Amino acid sequence: MSDRKVIKPNAHELMEFHVKALFTHDQNARLRTINEPWPGETLAPRFFLGRTTVGTTLCRFRYDVPVKLVEQLERLCADEPVVTDFQTKPKHAEEYLNLLQGERFTMGPCFLVPDEIVPFTQVVSITPENRTEFLHGDFEWLNSEIDFAQPCIALVREGRAVSICRSVRITSRAHEAGLETLNAFRGRGYAAAVVAGWARAVRELGIVPLYSTSWENAASRSVAAKSALTFYGVNFTVT
Template sequence: MYDHLELMSIQAEVLYNHDHAGRITTINEPANQSAPRFFWGHTDAGSIVRFRSDTPVRLVHDILQFMGQSDSTGQLANVIRALEKDREIIGIWMGPAFACQEIVKDYTDARLVTEDNKYCLEPGFPTLLSELKFREPCFMVTENNMAVSVCFSARSSDKAAEAGVETLKDYRGKGYAMRVTSSWAQAIRRSGRIPLYSTSWDNYSSQSIAKRLRLHLYGTDISIY
């Protein structure tokens, strides 16, 4: 069993690719999009901090000094000011980070996407279909042979995988997201890895899924671009 700080460290490795110096380079997805300038994973046991590889050494030094000088709210304000002074901030993402430590078996009846049924993704999730090899395992709920809700591995490592959950607009509110997420988490657990699930503070429906599936809150993610 991992403690909260270990889980956050594992999540950082799942979310981002790192260079030999431990700096983040790109998002751990097929498109290799640029990583945020600063990642802060805050837990009750401490924090995991990552800087993008092009962050000036001076700025890294200044921010690390800020991290130990005040409470988390004051630290974040100082970090934002320092990053803004160096370069304009173009986005901030914040939200809770969860791990699945138990499987709610009542919701594990979603279908595994295979070579034989992957055509069901084409109408509603064509991009997922094109990236399926990277996103496995993927589970779906279907209506009339069309996938209407899916959960897949948004990002993966040899220790953990991060859930990606999508439901078509006309099929929301039916509990489908819980079914695909729980089925996916069970498969990740069977593979010997940790199922991770994170969302933003303003995504209340996603947080509701985490609550109903009894996911374990271990920290808060903050990414600044």
Template sequence: MKLHVRVLFKHDENDRLIAVNQWNGGIVPRFFLGRTQQGAIWRFHARLPQTLMDELSSLCQEETADPFTEPKHKASYLALLNAHAPDGQVWQGPAYACFQKPALSGQTAAITGENKHLLEGGLEDWLADIPYWQPFMASLEDNKAVAVCASVRTFGGAYEAGVETLAAYRQKGHAAHAVSAWANSLLAQNSLPLYSTSWENKASQAIARKHGFEFYGSDFHIS
């Protein structure tokens, strides 16, 4: 989990969150809580008041080591952060890691600057990411990319997956094809594939389980 949070966010010298760990930025949560069966870790946005961080830390120390349940003090975290700034947005979900190469399936391709035209027809928003999010794999149909899995964040030899499937091609296995190719590419270079999603996204969780990704904890953060 400590590696996972480093993959997700850039930290300052005091282990406080200062930026999303990707080339094009993003919204940094004010509060992050990660839980595994070994315990919990937590991080705060660098701009949070020290008194608020102290209050939140006190509650975090009482958290249960059960990543399958909601945080013990979820309501209190929300109340404290909403008092600081209203309408805090909650995100929570499982986190997985892959240690063995999953079976390859479907027709896939590694996307580079040389074949970026494969993203045309619906996945053009990913074009600017190609130089930064390698390895970058796609599932193909009719010689075009219909699903992608790319390394949206990385730190210390670990890589976080980002996945998208064109609406017309969902529930046909294309995301699974791209994810398996991506994980294989990373494991071949002795890197660690990480995959996280929301508790509501059952299809995404099914992809992780199908390809042997191991559940190791859960994320909870408030922006």
């Protein structure tokens, strides 16, 4: 175990960790690309809004959004109320979409994986050295990412990984979880076990483990609820 001091950031700090993990930023704190650890670049959304449970908001804009439009959006962001329900859209959601002439938005809850969460059953770490042992069958696609998406924790049944949680957005302060469970093995609590194991591995690095999802993803939200993750806010993006 790491002897580093336990980090206990507040909800606003967690939202800052979250947006920095999701996207790369330039020297002006403008969004550039999605922060994927593997090779390749995908353009970031034009607008990010993080609403927190302590009543603060955090907004970011892609590098090509005009300054005058940024100023308009910032004024609206400052008027957002405290968030208590992850299904509630931002107060000014329609105005954000209209000003940006956006047709598509994403929204979802953001969680911290607490210190006390531990896996209820044995899990294993998947590394470049042992990947061929566990990543066969329906998880063969993960072989190309395993060098980059670390830590990677799996629950193994019959000699193969059936549920995996790995770091899919990585910074020096926080990692975001990427969770996959094979259809035939869902509903058994395996996802909660690998999330707990992954969070433990991340904390041993002195880094904060974060878990976020979309409001439409009922299965992912169920994992968060069953694992008693700490809700700290809601993200909202316009592409």
